Amino acid sequence: MRHILVLAGGLSHERDVSLRSGRRVADALTRSGSETYVRDVDPTLLGAIRSSRPEVIWPVLHGASGEDGALRDVLETLGIPYIGSKPASCRLTWDKPVAKALVGAAGISTPAGVALSHATFRELGAPALLEAVVDSLGLPLAVKPARGGSSLGLTIIRSASELPTAMVTAYAYGDIALIERYVEGVEVAISIIEDAHGEAQTLPAVEIVPDGGVYNYEARYTAGATEFFTPARLSSSTAASAAAASLTAYRTLGHQHLSRVDLIIDADDRPWFLEANVSPGMTETSLLPMAVEAAGLATSKAYADIVERALTTLP
Amino acid sequence: MGDSEHAWKGTAYPIVPLIPDDRERRLVMTAPGGQHGSRLDPWMQSYARRTTGMTASEIRALFAVASRPEVISLAGGMPCLTALPMDTVATTVARMLSTQGLTALQYGSGQGDPTLREQILEVMALEGISASADDIVVTTGSQQALDLVTRIFIDPGDVVLAEAPSYVGALGVFAAYQAQVAHVTSDDDGLVPQALEERIVALKAAGKRIKFLYSVPTFHNPAGTTLSLARRPQVVEICHQHGILLLEDNPYGLLGFKGEPYAAMRTLSEEGVIYLGSFSKTFAPGLRVGWALAPHAIREKLVLASESAILCPSAYSQMTVSTYLATCDWMAQIKVYRELYRERRDAMVDSLGSLLPQATWTHPEGGFYVWVTLPEGVNAKAMLPRAVTERVAYVPGTAFFADGTGQRNVRLSYCYPDPDRIREGVRRFAGVVQTELDLLETFGPYDATGRGAGPSTGVQSPAPDLS
Numbered sequence: 001m002r003h004i005l006v007l008a009g010g011l012s013h014e015r016d017v018s019l020r021s022g023r024r025v026a027d028a029l030t031r032s033g034s035e036t037y038v039r040d041v042d043p044t045l046l047g048a049i050r051s052s053r054p055e056v057i058w059p060v061l062h063g064a065s066g067e068d069g070a071l072r073d074v075l076e077t078l079g080i081p082y083i084g085s086k087p088a089s090c091r092l093t094w095d096k097p098v099a100k101a102l103v104g105a106a107g108i109s110t111p112a113g114v115a116l117s118h119a120t121f122r123e124l125g126a127p128a129l130l131e132a133v134v135d136s137l138g139l140p141l142a143v144k145p146a147r148g149g150s151s152l153g154l155t156i157i158r159s160a161s162e163l164p165t166a167m168v169t170a171y172a173y174g175d176i177a178l179i180e181r182y183v184e185g186v187e188v189a190i191s192i193i194e195d196a197h198g199e200a201q202t203l204p205a206v207e208i209v210p211d212g213g214v215y216n217y218e219a220r221y222t223a224g225a226t227e228f229f230t231p232a233r234l235s236s237s238t239a240a241s242a243a244a245a246s247l248t249a250y251r252t253l254g255h256q257h258l259s260r261v262d263l264i265i266d267a268d269d270r271p272w273f274l275e276a277n278v279s280p281g282m283t284e285t286s287l288l289p290m291a292v293e294a295a296g297l298a299t300s301k302a303y304a305d306i307v308e309r310a311l312t313t314l315p
Numbered sequence: 316m317g318d319s320e321h322a323w324k325g326t327a328y329p330i331v332p333l334i335p336d337d338r339e340r341r342l343v344m345t346a347p348g349g350q351h352g353s354r355l356d357p358w359m360q361s362y363a364r365r366t367t368g369m370t371a372s373e374i375r376a377l378f379a380v381a382s383r384p385e386v387i388s389l390a391g392g393m394p395c396l397t398a399l400p401m402d403t404v405a406t407t408v409a410r411m412l413s414t415q416g417l418t419a420l421q422y423g424s425g426q427g428d429p430t431l432r433e434q435i436l437e438v439m440a441l442e443g444i445s446a447s448a449d450d451i452v453v454t455t456g457s458q459q460a461l462d463l464v465t466r467i468f469i470d471p472g473d474v475v476l477a478e479a480p481s482y483v484g485a486l487g488v489f490a491a492y493q494a495q496v497a498h499v500t501s502d503d504d505g506l507v508p509q510a511l512e513e514r515i516v517a518l519k520a521a522g523k524r525i526k527f528l529y530s531v532p533t534f535h536n537p538a539g540t541t542l543s544l545a546r547r548p549q550v551v552e553i554c555h556q557h558g559i560l561l562l563e564d565n566p567y568g569l570l571g572f573k574g575e576p577y578a579a580m581r582t583l584s585e586e587g588v589i590y591l592g593s594f595s596k597t598f599a600p601g602l603r604v605g606w607a608l609a610p611h612a613i614r615e616k617l618v619l620a621s622e623s624a625i626l627c628p629s630a631y632s633q634m635t636v637s638t639y640l641a642t643c644d645w646m647a648q649i650k651v652y653r654e655l656y657r658e659r660r661d662a663m664v665d666s667l668g669s670l671l672p673q674a675t676w677t678h679p680e681g682g683f684y685v686w687v688t689l690p691e692g693v694n695a696k697a698m699l700p701r702a703v704t705e706r707v708a709y710v711p712g713t714a715f716f717a718d719g720t721g722q723r724n725v726r727l728s729y730c731y732p733d734p735d736r737i738r739e740g741v742r743r744f745a746g747v748v749q750t751e752l753d754l755l756e757t758f759g760p761y762d763a764t765g766r767g768a769g770p771s772t773g774v775q776s777p778a779p780d781l782s
Contacts, residue, residue, distance in 0.1 A: 011380060011383055011385060011386075011706075012380075013376075013377060013380070013700055013703060013704075014376075015376075015380045015383075016375075016376040016377075016379035017376065019379065040383075042383070118753070118754060118757060121757050121758070122753070126757050126758050126759070127759075152373060152700065153700065164758040164759060165758075167754075167758055168694075168697060168755075168758055169697055171754055172698055172699070172700040172701045173700045173701075173704075174704075207352070209352060217371065217372070217376065218370050218371050218372065218373075220371070221376075222370040222371040223356040224354045224355065224358075224359040225370065225371075226354070226355075227351070227352040227353070227354055228353050228354070228355065229352035229353075284355070285355050290355075
């Protein structure tokens with residue numbers, strides 16, 4: 001019987017999502033026969049880890065600290081095995097503009113975009129700079145915080161007049177906003193987990209069709225507000241190229257154990273990389289658990305297998 | 316499921332098929348090429364229309380962080396129970412249970428414990444109310460009384476008049492019964508009588524059916540204002556003339572910081588007012604004991620409605636309150652609370668004065684809340700994520716309106732954090748506002764009703780256990 005500590009909560013904007021994800025993961029691992037505990041990340045954590053010495057820690061933390069690599073650096077320092085990607089890999093992924101540059105350089109299409117701080121706008125003047133951005137990227141545009149998940153702070157704009165509001169919305173979540181060309185198409189999420197040999201394998205793509213057209217926070221976490229097609233309604237060749245693109249992203253960013261890659265498939269069947277997630281949502285409405293089940297697996301078994309593989313592949 | 320049918324086969328997860336764990340299976344699979352996907356909720360088509368708006372919301376999710384000690388929450392409404400003499404309460408309750416346990420743990424009367432109803436008369440006498448214990452219905456917090464009154468009066472589309480802003484928990488009840496809420500202009504002296512009159516006339520001319528005026532006349536949540544003595548009879552008279560019932564919600568009336576309690580609106584009209592009271596702020600919200608005092612015909616319906624909803628309010632809770640009132644110096648305890656909250660009000664208002672000169676705010680003479688109006692163009696809801704980053708929480712003003720207004724407003728509560736935490740919380744809040752003003756200067760007045768910042772993103776009220 002494995003002794004597993006699940007970390008959930010934290011002080012990020014996505015605390016609520018993390019708490020729900022953490023409980024789901026812990027429930028599944030408990031069903032698989034593990035002894036599982038859930039803890040928040042707070043000043044009592046390190047003492048608790050030292051005294052209880054879990055065999056492995058599964059950080060199910062979303063948002064900063066959970067996904068920016070900092071907490072995983074701490075786990076490295078403590079020498080406790082953990083599930084998920086290494087700190088450096090997290091840092092590259094967490095910063096969306098960096099991840100886009102790396103995955104783009106690996107040959108995967110990613111929407112053209114710019115990452116700008118509020119300070120840049122203040123120095124250069126917002127109207128002129130926004131105009132230049134629209135001239136360069138065209139419309140529509142997606143505006144989002146350069147770091148962060150759950151679509152928090154995301155706005156899709158179809159006219160230039162909506163841009164200032166979208167910028168302010170994104171800056172509420174962080175100092176840098178990513179403005180990128182909005183690629184129309186089929187939105188899919190491809191989850192990846194490692195098989196018994198440590199080989200990354202894609203799970204069935206989940207196609208997302210939110211009622212309001214935009215997969216925002218409400219659409220993500222209100223059961224029923226979004227229609228999911230699993231597997232996605234893609235031709236086999238398109239599905240294969242989407243899976244290949246997400247595997248390229250996974251490897252380029254140096255992920256391990258599990259992650260999720262979000263793509264848009266355009267009208268020409270070309271996959272566009274939007275972002276990757278080292279700590280994908282694991283809630284009752286989240287995409288990775290959906291993909292696991294679509295692959296014919298029970299989440300309890302799949303998560304327990306991830307733990308076993310992680311423990312056997314550790315140096 | 317045959318693997319060969321699936322496009323993802325080439326990269327499928329190559330594990331021996333398992334016997335699926337039924338507890339985990341959801342309706343996520345769709346036939347290849349199918350026209351309908353899964354919505355994760357097979358009952359999607361079955362919900363009543365009144366569930367519209369019961370959705371996940373960014374705002375509510377952000378409040379999750381406020382429960383962490385690092386965050387100073389000026390968002391909640393929890394009374395400061397550390398001021399209660401807990402040992403005395405514990406001893407008293409233990410004695411009650413050992414002597415009257417068979418009654419306390421049994422079903423009770425649907426209308427409420429007769430002894431407690433007599434004692435409630437004494438409590439209300441402090442606000443000048445004389446009534447019969449027979450016209451009191453004890454409820455599970457006054458929130459349930461709000462629900463019952465709305466249930467027996469509102470058909471979908473009926474109009475409820477309410478102050479602008481209004482108590483978020485009442486707006487939730489009105490929405491659940493598909494009432495249409497019409498806000499009436501309010502200022503530092505509460506509801507504006509002339510605006511009330513005009514609103515009623517306009518609504519009637521438009522063919523609307525107005526059922527009642529919902530008002531928190533004393534130490535308003537969230538506005539922190541009190542309906543002036545001069546306006547009280549005017550409001551009662553306007554309601555009377557137009558045949559509109561007045562629902563007076565008064566949970567904070569005894570928590571004034573100076574002088575005698577205000578006379579309740581109920582003292583001006585016995586037939587036209589339903590009065591709601593509560594022990595949540597004067598004693599303990601965990602017991603969930605409140606009440607409605609209603610004209611007898613209404614009271615009869617309230618009792619039947621309550622029995623159909625909950626059979627009876629908790630006998631144990633009622634007897635705990637009753638024992639507390641009979642054996643403890645509850646008036647002295649209320650004085651302790653008044654002093655405590657006055658000190659905290661001072662800390663908040665003084666800090667606002669020195670740290671947020673760009674804003675205006677109300678000066679509550681009682682209750683729990685200060686209502687802040689930020690400079691033109693600021694969107695309080697849109698800046699909440701930044702506040703969370705800076706470790707301070709508040710409730711955006713839009714939560715207190717049914718029509719999406721209140722974007723420049725926030726409700727700050729001073730009931731729970733101690734004065735030092737309040738000062739630090741206001742300091743952080745002022746920093747958040749300043750950054751928002753900087754953004755405003757850069758990007759010009761922006762239309763913050765857009766996606767992600769608009770009024771339609773689900774439930775915005777914090778959960779009741781938010782500190």
